[in-house]
Amino acid sequence: MRIERNLDLTEFNSYRIHSVAETAYFPETTEEIKKLADSINPIIIGGGCNVIFAQDCYAQPIMFVRDNYSGISSNGECLVVKAGTDLKVLSEYAKDHSLSGVEYYYDIPGCVGGATIMNAGCNGRSFSELLEEVTFYDIEKETISTMTKEEMRFEYRGNVLKDMKVVVLEVVLRLQKSSQTDIALLMENNKENRWAKQPRDYPSAGSVFKRPVGHFVGPMITEVGLKGYRIGDAMISDKHAGFIVNLGNASAGDIISLIRMAQEKVKAQFGVELELEQRIIG
Ligand SMILES: Cc1cc2nc3c(=O)[nH]c(=O)nc-3n(C[C@H](O)[C@H](O)[C@H](O)COP(=O)(O)OP(=O)(O)OC[C@H]3O[C@@H](n4cnc5c(N)ncnc54)[C@H](O)[C@@H]3O)c2cc1C
Numbered sequence: 001m002r003i004e005r006n007l008d009l010t011e012f013n014s015y016r017i018h019s020v021a022e023t024a025y026f027p028e029t030t031e032e033i034k035k036l037a038d039s040i041n042p043i044i045i046g047g048g049c050n051v052i053f054a055q056d057c058y059a060q061p062i063m064f065v066r067d068n069y070s071g072i073s074s075n076g077e078c079l080v081v082k083a084g085t086d087l088k089v090l091s092e093y094a095k096d097h098s099l100s101g102v103e104y105y106y107d108i109p110g111c112v113g114g115a116t117i118m119n120a121g122c123n124g125r126s127f128s129e130l131l132e133e134v135t136f137y138d139i140e141k142e143t144i145s146t147m148t149k150e151e152m153r154f155e156y157r158g159n160v161l162k163d164m165k166v167v168v169l170e171v172v173l174r175l176q177k178s179s180q181t182d183i184a185l186l187m188e189n190n191k192e193n194r195w196a197k198q199p200r201d202y203p204s205a206g207s208v209f210k211r212p213v214g215h216f217v218g219p220m221i222t223e224v225g226l227k228g229y230r231i232g233d234a235m236i237s238d239k240h241a242g243f244i245v246n247l248g249n250a251s252a253g254d255i256i257s258l259i260r261m262a263q264e265k266v267k268a269q270f271g272v273e274l275e276l277e278q279r280i281i282g
Contacts, residue, residue: 002026013048016203023061026068037139046114052280054252083113083168100178107191113168128154132172139165199237202245209274218242224265
């Protein structure tokens, strides 16, 4: 297992916030994950595409579940996928096996464990629609368990595991046979549509807030006058006000100040509470 001391986390989070992990672990086996989870109470990070590293330096160890713990095997229309597998790698694999379903997640950065915990989604679809089962290590009970999709009680960007102390290890996805050409077309169209709307020239962590029922976040933030508003190097995107981008050296503090400002102004003008989708790692 790779262990890093004083690891610069800039390349390990999509906001490209500078922070340091005193110790970072990259386990390769389930046994190593269990041992770390039991002994050092680590912070768990996948692709780092939905997190805000709020501390300058983390004394609490960080355990990465990404390409160090990845792999896919197929069983007919089902894929068994380890949690650290990148969504792009998964999408390419599914396409190569003429399996449809994952192409909607091709352009969502991050890993399968993160997509499961966050119930990632776009265009009204959610990752949970593909899931048959989720296997995880329950740190409190010290057991490996498997839950069906129904037991996971998925909802918009949530599920029962989200606030439990668990490490997602593996998922089973049920996909559908399709032609590689159709799948490739969907992947590319999906990516093209997203890139047309989203700010992809600067680092971000996707949508900052969950979509409140009956409202759209971007237009409300635009309406309160914050589109393009900047604190330090953090800016509410002038392309899509639901995103915050890092123009260069944004700190977590800059980003969090913008978040609070947007929440206050939207609450004052529309009476709507904007709930944070991104996770602040304190
Ligand atoms: C440009 C851009 C566009 C995006 N578009 C979308 C979008 O359309 N839809 C969407 O839903 N999201 C979007 N996102 C956000 C992000 O890509 C997703 O939330 C993604 O699923 C996060 O995966 P991750 O592996 O990076 O998770 P991380 O950011 O590493 O972690 C997220 C949370 O999951 C936990 N976690 C991660 N792995 C595990 C594990 N194995 N076991 C237990 N807990 C774990 C972490 O502790 C953390 O709380 C976007 C991000 C960017 C940068």
